Structures are given as C-alpha cells and as structure tokens.
Amino acid sequence: MTGGATGIGLATARALAARGATVAIFNRNQERAQAAVTGLCAAGAAAHAYATDIADPASVETAFGTALEQLQRVDILVNNSGITRDGLFMRMSDAQWQEVIDTNLGGAFRCARAVARFRHRGWQRPIFETHIHFYQVTRPGGVPWPPDSDTPPMIAAAVAGTSASTSATGEAAARL
Numbered sequence: 001m002t003g004g005a006t007g008i009g010l011a012t013a014r015a016l017a018a019r020g021a022t023v024a025i026f027n028r029n030q031e032r033a034q035a036a037v038t039g040l041c042a043a044g045a046a047a048h049a050y051a052t053d054i055a056d057p058a059s060v061e062t063a064f065g066t067a068l069e070q071l072q073r074v075d076i077l078v079n080n081s082g083i084t085r086d087g088l089f090m091r092m093s094d095a096q097w098q099e100v101i102d103t104n105l106g107g108a109f110r111c112a113r114a115v116a117r118f119r120h121r122g123w124q125r126p127i128f129e130t131h132i133h134f135y136q137v138t139r140p141g142g143v144p145w146p147p148d149s150d151t152p153p154m155i156a157a158a159v160a161g162t163s164a165s166t167s168a169t170g171e172a173a174a175r176l
Contacts, residue, residue, distance in 0.1 A: 017045035054107030
C-alpha cells in the first residue's frame with residue numbers, strides 16, 4: 001500500500017487488515033508509516049512500514065525488495081500515493097510538472113514493476129488489483145479547480161492508463 005500512512009490510504013489499509021490481510025505501508029515519511037503500523041497492530045493486524053520515495057527508482061527497488069523478502073508474497077498492490085502542485089496549469093513550472101509525473105505516474109509504474117518482477121520469479125500468477133489515487137474535482141474546502149487547470153484530470157487519466165496496462169500485462173503473462 002503506497003501512501004498508506006494517512007487519509008484514504010490508511011482507511012484502505014485498515015479495511016484490508018480487517019479482512020485478514022498483512023499490510024505493508026510504503027510512505028515517504030517513516031514516522032507516519034510507523035505510527036499507522038502501530039495503530040494497525042494495536043487493532044490486531046499484521047502490518048509493516050517501509051520508508052519509500054516512489055519517485056525514486058532506487059528507493060522503490062530497495063523498499064519493495066526488503067518487503068517482498070520479508071513477506072514472501074503479494075496478493076494486492078494498492079497504488080495510493082500521489083501529490084499535487086496546486087495552481088493554474090498555465091503557471092505550473094516544468095519542475096513542478098515533472099515532480100507530479102514522477103510521483104503519480106512514475107511511482108505507480110515503478111511499484112507495479114517491482115511487484116511483477118517478484119511474482120514472475122516466484123511464478124505466482126501476476127494479476128494486479130490496483131487502487132489509484134484519484135483527484136478530487138474540488139480542492140480542499142470545496143473550492144473548484146480553476147477552469148484552465150487541467151493537471152488533475154490529465155494525471156488521473158495517465159495513472160488509470162498505467163493501471164490498465166499493468167493489469168493487461170499481468171493477464172498476458174499468466175497465460176505463458
């Protein structure tokens with residue numbers, strides 16, 4: 001579960017844990033991830049925290065490698081991490097755009113790839129159930145996105161395409 005330390009991610013982690021899943025929380029902030037794990041474990045769940053910056057390929061490989069070695073299996077990948085750089089689309093810098101793409105799109109790709117590689121080595125059926133980070137139609141407080149700001153829908157569409165692609169790839173690999 002990426003981004004599982006707070007908000008929707010933590011609620012999803014709790015729901016999975018309540019159904020018996022062992023939950024691995026991948027989050028940039030190790031303290032928040034550990035606090036979430038502590039709460040899950042206090043409620044009787046099995047949970048683990050891993051410091052991970054999903055925008056950084058080396059961080060993903062290290063964290064997922066450690067988690068997969070410790071847990072020995074993965075049944076569900078929940079790609080929940082995402083960032084926004086609020087502002088008018090026309091004022092967004094290339095650096096801000098790249099940061100959003102590297103995290104929201106690249107991160108989903110990197111995490112799915114890490115899991116797929118592990119599952120392929122173990123000859124587990126590589127099917128992914130993904131939950132992607134969807135953007136609110138309004139900003140916090142109910143303020144609508146500016147009419148000339150297309151960033152959230154564009155990123156959501158790209159991530160949805162990545163999730164569909166990994167699912168299709170997993171199904172094709174399962175037929176090998």
